Amino acid sequence: xxxxxxxxxxxxxxxxxxxxxxxxxxxxxxxxxxxxxxxxxxxxxxxxxxxxxxxxxxxxxxxxxxxxxxxxxxxxxxxxxxxxxxxxxxxxxxxxxxxxxxxxxxxxxxxxxxxxxxxxxxxxxxxxxxxxxxxxxxxxxxxxxxxxxxxxxxxxxxxxxxxxxxxxxxxxxxxxxxxxxxxxxxxxxxxxxxxxxxxxxxxxxxxxxxxxxxxxxxxxxxxxxxxxxxxxxxxxxxxxxxxxx
Numbered sequence: 658x659x660x661x662x663x664x665x666x667x668x669x670x671x672x673x674x675x676x677x678x679x680x681x682x683x684x685x686x687x688x689x690x691x692x693x694x695x696x697x698x699x700x701x702x703x704x705x706x707x708x709x710x711x712x713x714x715x716x717x718x719x720x721x722x723x724x725x726x727x728x729x730x731x732x733x734x735x736x737x738x739x740x741x742x743x744x745x746x747x748x749x750x751x752x753x754x755x756x757x758x759x760x761x762x763x764x765x766x767x768x769x770x771x772x773x774x775x776x777x778x779x780x781x782x783x784x785x786x787x788x789x790x791x792x793x794x795x796x797x798x799x800x801x802x803x804x805x806x807x808x809x810x811x812x813x814x815x816x817x818x819x820x821x822x823x824x825x826x827x828x829x830x831x832x833x834x835x836x837x838x839x840x841x842x843x844x845x846x847x848x849x850x851x852x853x854x855x856x857x858x859x860x861x862x863x864x865x866x867x868x869x870x871x872x873x874x875x876x877x878x879x880x881x882x883x884x885x886x887x888x889x890x891x892x893x894x895x896x897x898x899x900x901x902x
Contacts, residue, residue, distance in 0.1 A: 664760035665751045666808045666857065671762055675745040678706040678762055679729055680804065682857070689816035690853035694722045694737035698813065703735040704853055706764055706802050708744040738851040740800035742766025746890060750882035752875050756860070758808040759875035761823070763883040765891075766799020770836060770844035779848060800849040801827060801884070805876050811856040811863050818866035819854045819876050825868065826877035830884045 664671055668683035681703055688699040695701055707725045712718070722737035742764045751760035803823055811819070828845045836844040866873045892898065 686855040748883040750879040768799035772842035
């Protein structure tokens with residue numbers, strides 16, 4: 658992978674190419690995520706976002722991510738998500754305020770947009786057909802994967818707060834860019850979106866991270882910037898909007 662972006666956070670390296678996104682921290686990170694590997698509350702130095710064109714029937718997403726991480730020289734524990742979106746177009750945005758720095762790394766695919774609570778569900782109630790894992794082999798859905806890096810110390814509740822805040826920011830950007838579902842509804846995201854929030858643990862503990870806090874404001878602002886950059890670049894490449902843009 659080639660280094661292409663700066664998070665401005667010390668001791669964290671980001672590499673982006675057509676195979677995926679890789680983040681490496683010299684410090685052990687405190688992580689909360691909806692990731693396929695390392696989901697929930699977790700401790701890790703490495704976070705990967707793997708590009709997948711298609712997954713053969715019976716293939717385990719966990720095994721595919723482990724193999725991808727191994728090719729990058731990454732050992733467990735790591736946090737891993739995947740997407741059919743073109744990861745070479747992922748964007749990094751970073752900002753600082755009041756002694757805090759937040760950076761995000763976002764990849765965007767909009768081939769399977771949904772409107773939360775409006776679009777029909779596509780998985781069974783047991784969860785065994787989760788679109789974030791097994792169904793990647795059928796339709797290879799695009800996904801909005803958001804990785805948030807906070808150079809600070811967040812309580813578990815504040816980590817959850819960041820997830821809420823960046824999800825609100827993502828949906829607002831989609832609304833402003835008039836992204837719709839196949840049925841013409843306003844899109845809130847895609848059916849396979851993932852969020853990873855990782856904190857370095859430096860500094861005093863922050864108990865809140867809503868949009869009215871500095872850390873929440875930074876997380877929302879950088880998420881907006883990254884998604885807007887990706888949308889603008891895609892429209893420029895395509896010469897306008899196309900189906901599944």
